[in-house]
Structure formats: structure tokens, C-alpha cells
Amino acid sequence: MRFEGSSEYVATPDLMLAVNAAITLQRPLLVKGEPGTGKTMLAETVAAALGLPLLQWHIKSTTKAQQGLYEYDAVSRLRDSQLGGEHGSRVHDIANYIVRGVLWQAFTAETPTVILIDEIDKADIEFPNDLLRELDRMEFYVYETRELVRARHRPIVFITSNNEKELPDAFLRRCFFHYIKFPDKETMQSIVDVHFPGLKQTLLREALEVFFELREIPGLKKKPSTSELLDWLKLLMAEDIPPEALRSKDQKAAIPPLHGALLKNEQDVHLFERLAFMARQNR
Numbered sequence: 001m002r003f004e005g006s007s008e009y010v011a012t013p014d015l016m017l018a019v020n021a022a023i024t025l026q027r028p029l030l031v032k033g034e035p036g037t038g039k040t041m042l043a044e045t046v047a048a049a050l051g052l053p054l055l056q057w058h059i060k061s062t063t064k065a066q067q068g069l070y071e072y073d074a075v076s077r078l079r080d081s082q083l084g085g086e087h088g089s090r091v092h093d094i095a096n097y098i099v100r101g102v103l104w105q106a107f108t109a110e111t112p113t114v115i116l117i118d119e120i121d122k123a124d125i126e127f128p129n130d131l132l133r134e135l136d137r138m139e140f141y142v143y144e145t146r147e148l149v150r151a152r153h154r155p156i157v158f159i160t161s162n163n164e165k166e167l168p169d170a171f172l173r174r175c176f177f178h179y180i181k182f183p184d185k186e187t188m189q190s191i192v193d194v195h196f197p198g199l200k201q202t203l204l205r206e207a208l209e210v211f212f213e214l215r216e217i218p219g220l221k222k223k224p225s226t227s228e229l230l231d232w233l234k235l236l237m238a239e240d241i242p243p244e245a246l247r248s249k250d251q252k253a254a255i256p257p258l259h260g261a262l263l264k265n266e267q268d269v270h271l272f273e274r275l276a277f278m279a280r281q282n283r
């Protein structure tokens, strides 16, 4: 099984290499990178390209590792025991109240699957440690039913992180790591082409120029990323903004139209306005 890229997602050669290395090693691929650089979409793309089902597990601050294996639904069981009748007969078999999590579903699936554990850094620091054994050995024990669940096929595991928390060393040891570098101009152009094949090249060139200049501004609190550029381009097309309006000669470095798609807080907008003001004075 090899990942060779896809027509909807621009994967650089080093990213494809990392995906295939993780598949060969049979280890989870830990993907980091700025927000909006395609971490989540990578797992979706690889699953689609390899023709495998994708099981997504989006992590929140309250998510526990156990939920990926199974949960015991005590509330339903109690309710059934009070209802009696048909429901009452279910009560005696505890297996009726075991809710399977993503890992269990993947382990027992007919075919190999792709698992996405998205934004692992959102959970508390015990979360990755609690999954070590399951991801390593690909098995776990269900105490309630005294059953060992073992993977029929080893799933391909993607784990994404935005670096909000450090991951433990023992966890890192078991992963293959890849940092998605922010796309260079050429790669970004290919990404835009994938999303807006009909985009006028003059508009694209101007927009990319403004976008990369904006990212260079020192002291910006939040640099706009790929998904923000795509939003901005979509708006520019919808509003039929001419390329000249992005940065015309006589009002050089004025704040670009629809900048709300790119700059996400007032400090950054002020910073940009100040720079534009200074640029005008120096002329």
C-alpha cells in the first residue's frame, strides 16, 4: 500500500515520503504544522486515495482515552431495568450496553481502515500515555465482558497536533513524525489551482504577493494560513475585485480589501494600517 498523492490535495514529496514511511513502519504518523496547513485533510485524502474507510476521532479537552475503546452505558441499562418487558430482558447481558469506540470499530472492521486522532493536544496530558499500549499492541481487554479485542487488520493511524501541549517521550517514540512546512509560493499556487481552477492568473499573482508580504510583517499575532488565503480568494472572486485593487501603485501597501478573511484580530489590523501609513509618508 503506497500513497501517491491525489488530485484534490497537494502533497509535497516529503509529505508523501512521511506517509509511506509510517505505513511501512506500521506506526502512527504524527502530523504537526500551523493551523490550516492541511493536517486533518491529509488523513481524509490518504483514506480516499487508498480506498479505505476513515474513522475520525476529534479530540476535545474532556475526551478520555477509554472513549476510543468503548464506553459502558450504565444509564440505558438502569432505564431498561426499570421499564421491564422486552427492555428488561436485555438487562442481563451487559454486552448490550457496551458502546464501541473508534479503535474497536477499526480493530474489528472487515478491511484495513484509516484512523484519524485529530488534535490530540486538546486532551489532558494523560491521554496519549493512556493509548500507548492499544496503539502499540493493537489490542485491549474489555473488563465488563471479559473479552480481548484484537485488531484483524492493523489500521493506518494519523495523529494531528497544534502544539498546545508537549507530547510525552514514550508516546513520541512510537510515532513517525512529520511537520508540514508552510507552503512556498509555488506549492501554494498548486493548492489554489486545486480549489479554484478557473481563477484569473493576474488576480492570483497579485493576491499571492499581498498574502506572502502580509505573512512577513514582523510582530503579527496570527499569520494567515492556507485556508484563510482560500477564503479570501473566494471573496475576491465573488465580489469581482480587480487585481489592481489589491495593491495599486499610488496607494502602495494600503490595507487590502476584505482583509477580515486574512487578519483575525484588531492588533494585526492596526499594525498593518500603521505600516501602510508609514509607507505612504516615505514616498
Ligand SMILES: Nc1ncnc2c1ncn2[C@@H]1O[C@H](COP(=O)(O)OP(=O)(O)OP(=O)(O)O)[C@@H](O)[C@H]1O
Binding pocket: 008, 009, 010, 011, 033, 034, 035, 036, 037, 038, 039, 040, 041, 042, 160, 162, 191, 194, 226, 227, 230
Ligand atoms: N495541501 C493542500 N491541498 C489542498 N488543500 C489544502 C491543502 N492544505 C490546506 N488546504 C485547504 O485548507 C483547508 C484547511 O485544512 P485542514 O483543515 O486540513 O487544516 P489543519 O492543518 O487541520 O488546520 P487546524 O490545525 O486548524 O485543524 C482545507 O479544507 C483545504 O481546503
Ligand SMILES: [Mg+2]
Binding pocket: 039, 040, 041, 118, 160
Ligand atoms: Mg485540523
